[in-house]
Amino acid sequence: MTTAISLRDLRKTYAGNPPVNALAGADLDIFDNEFFTLLGPSGCGKTTLLRLIAGFEHPTSGSLDMFGESILDLPPYKRPINTVFQSYALFPHLTVAQNIAFGLEMLGKPKAEIKATVAEMVDLVQMTELADRQTSQISGGQQQRVALARALAPKPRVLLLDEPLSALDFKLRKEMQLELKRLQTETGITFIFVTHDQEEALTMSDRIAVMNAGSIRQIGAPRDIYDHPAERFVADFIGDTNFLPAEVSSVQDQTAVVRLASGQTTTALLPEGGARAGQVTLALRPEHARLVAPEEGLLTGAVDNIVYFGTDTHIHVKLQDGTSFVLRQQNSPDTQLRFDTGDTAGIRFSPDVAQVLKD
Amino acid sequence: MVDSSLSAEKRAARTRWMLLAPALIILVFAASGPLLITVIYSFLTAGDYGGVEWQFSTEAWFNVFAQRDIFEGTLGWSDAHLSIFWRSVKLSLITTLACLFFGVPTAYFIATRPKKQRDLWMLLIIIPFWTNLLIRTFAILELIRNEGTINTILLWTGVIDAPIQMLYTEFSIILGMVYVYLPLMVLPVYASMERLDFSLIEAGYDLYATRFKVLRRVILPLVKPGIIAGSILVFVPSLGAYVTPRVMGGGNQLMIGNLIELQFGQGRNWPLGAALSMTLLAIVMVALIVYVRAAGNEETRHG
Numbered sequence: 001m002t003t004a005i006s007l008r009d010l011r012k013t014y015a016g017n018p019p020v021n022a023l024a025g026a027d028l029d030i031f032d033n034e035f036f037t038l039l040g041p042s043g044c045g046k047t048t049l050l051r052l053i054a055g056f057e058h059p060t061s062g063s064l065d066m067f068g069e070s071i072l073d074l075p076p077y078k079r080p081i082n083t084v085f086q087s088y089a090l091f092p093h094l095t096v097a098q099n100i101a102f103g104l105e106m107l108g109k110p111k112a113e114i115k116a117t118v119a120e121m122v123d124l125v126q127m128t129e130l131a132d133r134q135t136s137q138i139s140g141g142q143q144q145r146v147a148l149a150r151a152l153a154p155k156p157r158v159l160l161l162d163e164p165l166s167a168l169d170f171k172l173r174k175e176m177q178l179e180l181k182r183l184q185t186e187t188g189i190t191f192i193f194v195t196h197d198q199e200e201a202l203t204m205s206d207r208i209a210v211m212n213a214g215s216i217r218q219i220g221a222p223r224d225i226y227d228h229p230a231e232r233f234v235a236d237f238i239g240d241t242n243f244l245p246a247e248v249s250s251v252q253d254q255t256a257v258v259r260l261a262s263g264q265t266t267t268a269l270l271p272e273g274g275a276r277a278g279q280v281t282l283a284l285r286p287e288h289a290r291l292v293a294p295e296e297g298l299l300t301g302a303v304d305n306i307v308y309f310g311t312d313t314h315i316h317v318k319l320q321d322g323t324s325f326v327l328r329q330q331n332s333p334d335t336q337l338r339f340d341t342g343d344t345a346g347i348r349f350s351p352d353v354a355q356v357l358k359d
Numbered sequence: 360m361v362d363s364s365l366s367a368e369k370r371a372a373r374t375r376w377m378l379l380a381p382a383l384i385i386l387v388f389a390a391s392g393p394l395l396i397t398v399i400y401s402f403l404t405a406g407d408y409g410g411v412e413w414q415f416s417t418e419a420w421f422n423v424f425a426q427r428d429i430f431e432g433t434l435g436w437s438d439a440h441l442s443i444f445w446r447s448v449k450l451s452l453i454t455t456l457a458c459l460f461f462g463v464p465t466a467y468f469i470a471t472r473p474k475k476q477r478d479l480w481m482l483l484i485i486i487p488f489w490t491n492l493l494i495r496t497f498a499i500l501e502l503i504r505n506e507g508t509i510n511t512i513l514l515w516t517g518v519i520d521a522p523i524q525m526l527y528t529e530f531s532i533i534l535g536m537v538y539v540y541l542p543l544m545v546l547p548v549y550a551s552m553e554r555l556d557f558s559l560i561e562a563g564y565d566l567y568a569t570r571f572k573v574l575r576r577v578i579l580p581l582v583k584p585g586i587i588a589g590s591i592l593v594f595v596p597s598l599g600a601y602v603t604p605r606v607m608g609g610g611n612q613l614m615i616g617n618l619i620e621l622q623f624g625q626g627r628n629w630p631l632g633a634a635l636s637m638t639l640l641a642i643v644m645v646a647l648i649v650y651v652r653a654a655g656n657e658e659t660r661h662g
Contacts, residue, residue: 077564078567083565089558089561089562090562093580106569150566
């Protein structure tokens, strides 16, 4: 696999009192033709990282390579990278077609080629009918498409997307998620997508880097990140998680035998980077556990609350130590909940489903 | 109910008119009134000791453009007036261009400062307004006159042997006018630059535009309203400038404003002064129409 973007110990510190470490040493390899997502809460450094790659900001230290060559000294207009801005940043004095043609004109492409590419692009984002409109005369979703077409038109090696869907309403956002994924597959361009929306990240990405407080916490495929969060922050930020105290009694390869607070034992996966001993925290997704009779349960507690969500039902169980445990059960005509509020119930989960966290 | 609401509406309308009245009265009497009087005066006969005699005449309008040879009685263009018109237009255009040249980068500089600093920079631009125009003009005169600061320093350091004649030239008039009118360019250009979304500039860089191309293809088209407003604000008063050319140009570099003043003063030819004033007004209007048309055309060309 070719590496499109590679960063080593990339840092960005803003002067101030105290100085702000927007990016505190990031190491990352993004592969060619990959849909890569930078995911994290606001202020985690994901936008700073994107702006460093685009060239709008200069790093304090570290290296930044593109296809094996350093691009640190290249100004943004010399990097074969284009950006879809969060605010779209469409030129208000130009029409839709002129916006899309802008990058091609700046590259000095011949007129005929520009015309052909613009036609191709407006078709790609289904804006042919509105090509001669002013950008102020089209809707938010359409502006989004134009911004996308404008950034794709010069056929960049890498496309940066800075929370491009955040201004759209729910239904449109869903549509655009699929659309973006389709465009990425069709064009074969490396997409680097920034978002704080975990669902967006999980549905679209080939790989995700979860960021917090200026550093990358975990890199992996959506499934890895969701099923095997390496640490509490990642487990907490992505999806809902139950945290259980446990004690490691023995370790074998990637798994550990752990003793739960109830005294029962099960096996759990160890995080990358080694064996753990003593007191640990387990992370367990709500849909990975099921309710059973009290005597069959690894944990027992009283059913506290049952919340119906349409596609599934959330069951809150108050454990013996007083903490709350959430289970998620899919609803179907065949399944029926055998417990009622106030009942004592057991909670069971398969071996190797729970994940031991790093911290 | 209907009646009272109607009367309430009427009352509101009356209140609006009453609020508007003072400004309307001033506008009607102070703007249209004198203009009307000027038009009328330009078609009357000059009085022997100034003022006008109520006798219709086109003599003043005739004299604006033409003159009779005193000895031969033949008709010719009024070269003196035409050259003054030409100088006024030329100096005003140069002043406007110079204000653009210095004002646009200044406005850009201020607009790109952190928000807290911008007010301070704007204050520095506005401060000269608080000083009397005459005093400011004489201060420049002190700088550039033959025995002034610049020449003294240059002579003292041995760079030159004889003082450079800067005062009483077209250069000194332009210098004075640029200095006086520069804030009028900076203010509107700054106002439109401050509204500029700076992510558009980043988008320009991102789409392979160099600094110069971002300026020409993104920034300038977007701040054009400010540039048009600033150019008008500088060009119009420059054309009618009176104090600056009088002080900086001495007696032999007249502009229209000085010529008009001359007719109402020493010349004792009020109708000619009035006709010249109307001519100035006409020149301003033609210039504005041409300018706005040209700017508008460019707009449709670029979309």
